[in-house]
Amino acid sequence: MLVLCSSIIHGQSIYGVITDKISKESLVGVNIITENNQGVASNVNGKYHLDLEEGSHQITFKYIGYDDIIEEVILKKGDKKALNIEMSINSEQLSTVVVSAGKFEQKIEEITVSMEVIKPALIENKNTTDIQTVMDQVPGVNITDGQANIRGGSGWSYGAGTRVLVMVDNMPLISGDAGQVQWKLIGTENINQIEVIKGASSVLYGSSALNGIINIRTAFPSETKIAKNASSGYTKINSHFGLYDFPERDELNWSGTPVNQAGVLKNKRRAFKGVDFFHAQKIANLDLTLGGNWFEDDGYRMGEKNSRKRINFSTKYKDQKIEGLSYGLLGNFLMQQSGYNLLWDHYDRAYTPFQNDLNTTKGETYNIDPSITYMYDDNIHSLRTRYLKVINDNSTNGEDNMQDNESDLFYLDYQWQKNIDKYNLRVTSGVTNELVYAKSVLFDGEYSRSNHAFYTQIDKKWRKFNFSIGGRYEHFRVTASKPYVNAEGDTINGSNTGKPVFRGGVNYQLAKATFIRGSWGQGFRFPSIAEMFITTNVAGFEIFNNPALKPEKGWSAEIGIKQGLKLGEWKGYVDVAAFVMEYDDMMEFTFGMLGDTIFWENGFPVGGIGFKSLNIGGTQISGIELSIAGSGKLTKDIEINVLAGYTYIKPIIKDSANIYLVHPYRINSDGNTFPDTYVDTITYANSSSDASVLKYRHQHIAKLDLEIKYKKLSVGGSCRYNDFMKNIDEVFTSWIVNPVTAWEDPPLDLGINESRGDNDPDDGKVETHNKGDIMIDVRAGYQITKNIRLGAIVNNLMNVEYIARPADMKSPRTFALQCSYKL
Secondary structure (H helix, E strand, C coil): CHHHHHHHCCCEEEEEEEEEEECEEECCCCCCCCCCEEEEEECCCEEEEEECCCCEEEEEEEEECCCCCCEEECCCCCEEEECCECCCCCCCCCCCCCCCCCCCCCEEEHHCEEEECCCCHHHHCCCCCCCHHHCCCCEEEEEEEEEEEECCCCCCCCCCCCEEEEEEEEEEEECCCCEEHHHHHHHCCCCEEEEEEEEECHHHHHHHCCCCEEEEEECCCCHHHCCHHHHCCCCCEEEEEEECCCCCCCHHCEEEECCCCCCCCCCCCCCCEEEEEEEEEECCEEEEEEEEEEEECCCCCCCEEEEEEEEEEEEEEECCCCCCCEEEEEEEEEEEEEEECCCCEEEEEEEEEHCCCEEEEEEEEEEEEEEEEEEEEEEEEEEEEEEEEEEEEEEEEEEEEECCCEEEEEEEEEEEEEEHHCCCCCEEEEEEEEEEEEEHHHHHHEEEEEEEEEEEEEEEEEECCEEEEEEEEEEEEEEEEEEEEECCEEEEEEEEEEEEEEEEEEEEEECCCEEEEEEEEEEEECHHHHHHHHHHEECEEEEEEECCCCEEEEEEEEHHHHHHHHEEEEEEEEEEEEEEEECCCCCCEEEEEECCCCCCCCCCCCCCCEEEEEEEEECCCCCCEEEEEEEEEECCCCEEEEEEEEEEEEEEEECCCCHCCCCCCEECCCCCECCCHHHHHHCCCCCCCCEECCCCCCCCCEEEEEEEEEECCEEEEEEEECCCCCCCHHHHHCCCCCCCCCCCCCCCCCHHHHHHHHCCCCCCCCCCCCCEEEEEEEEEEEEEECCEEEEEEEEEECCCCCCCCCCCCCCCCCEEEEEECCC
């Protein structure tokens, strides 16, 4: 006992606090390593304590994105020496730190998967009122009807089911019933950075991450250094006002008032306006942020007026008695009213809803997220929870259409991380549980869904290598209040299934700023409640249920190289990747004659046409991608920010299943089909007749955003190119929705063929929309004072008619003025 007490009293050690040299904020997780590769990490307050033997030691302080610091320490018997360290950001590295790849901080050049990062400056300067618009600027990413598509991994899925998991601070933000991303709940005013992982990410993040993830990381005073003195607070207010220009074709203009008895319209511009604010402050051990947004939009389509009011807050409190323990609470509250239509009335009335049927939604959406984190030694325990409520009150032309729905989602994720400094090894393990309760006439009853999963990932750094390997097991169960009968006549009141998935990856530093990587990962997605059970009518078209819909599974692999660039203080990278994705039982949102009963009138179908989610079999998407990103000063007064990329994909269906190509046909009034020889004489412009090509994909996508700052002035522009969408549902190109010479008017004249090219090359009309689309946006800003900035933005500068998918024309040219105040 005397010997033990003597060793405690007379033991040697060093201790201290590690901080950022400029902001003076404490740095968490700094590795303090001896010459024998033994050491500790700094705690949540930046403090460390390292016991050492008597004698001379070489101590290395290492932290991601900072320069290493090496200190020589000589300790005599019983010495306890204070050693406080100030660390500087490494100017030679890209200085981009991400967390989504492994749920811990890593340099972007050292991760094993492809990732893009969006900084808040791009969001602010583009006058982003909805986060979807800035996501469309990310290389290889497209947003269609609210669902994200990465590298062609998804096609068109109208408001139900997503293969890309959208998260806020590592927790999913998709509705429990439809699997629909709650974009409008995301506050653009409170974003630290957006991280986009391309490829299967199901091991760490679950079912909906089959095609990748989008993780929006919010800002906290002490973590993001949004103010040098966080305790004094940071405030940001942004207001804007804008107008929609008139379309180039007069027939597209619907907004006006009659000026004479002939009904001639006097054009009227539609407007949009809004204001948002954000405040962050550190009060003793409490981090506090508060934000809000108000937005009004007259809409560029008839009846699609949008109104939004949102408020959000977040808190993080560090326990004063228990070191390393912190509590968090986050909340978002949204009230909105919006109009929408699934299809246009005609190509010449593209901003008018089909048959003037306007669907409107009023609703409330909110989430409350309590969390707790405990850090000690090299361990981090975290418990994150979320309650998400979605309420929609739907109507058609102002009348209740019995399509109201609501859902409750309860989410819990417990995670443990162990950092073993001696072996440069990090273990991440966790358990995820999710419960959903949904009810609606749309589903014809009440449904519950449960998801239980556990996962583990190991990340190892060895010399110039970074290795990552992980696995996850996931189980789903859906229970219906009313049983249904499947195709075999069996009565079923639910479904349940489970599956393990695995991933692995490696990154190797080939040279000082050259990194090569390779990865392979599996994915698994269970269909949403809406995909399986929804039965409704939208814009006059039926949406059919499919209780027999099977889960889809697949894998993705890639090899890539990232080359760091540095010119003066400007830093960036060039990244090239080749990838392949394969899916089994892929689910596709399909339009055609899919009803169980088809009604006919004078030889034309008047019922049974609509949309349905179907399993289409095995598919493969392969391609290459080039991306360039960088920011910084070229000279003392000139700063350049750039984000650009080109993506080529080859999307094919390996199983040419008949179900994928729903053939439209015509039947005489006596019930007989027209002779095949007669039908074969009919040709359709750009007909979708190749069943081997996946629908609703662009094979070539190119994007560029460039901003140049000179002293107080900044100018920038964005350019996006999507090539011609070669394959769509064949019914869109058939006689059912397009006029054909010598036939009476079709039952549904949408003018789809006309919008995709010229029906008749001999009529003298110029072909349109069959060479792809180029969209150009420009912006300029001036820093009037230290705190006030004015900006002007013109989107769709050339006022082109941009069609995102059949019967969906996007906004004409818009003008906006912006005023930002920061204190």
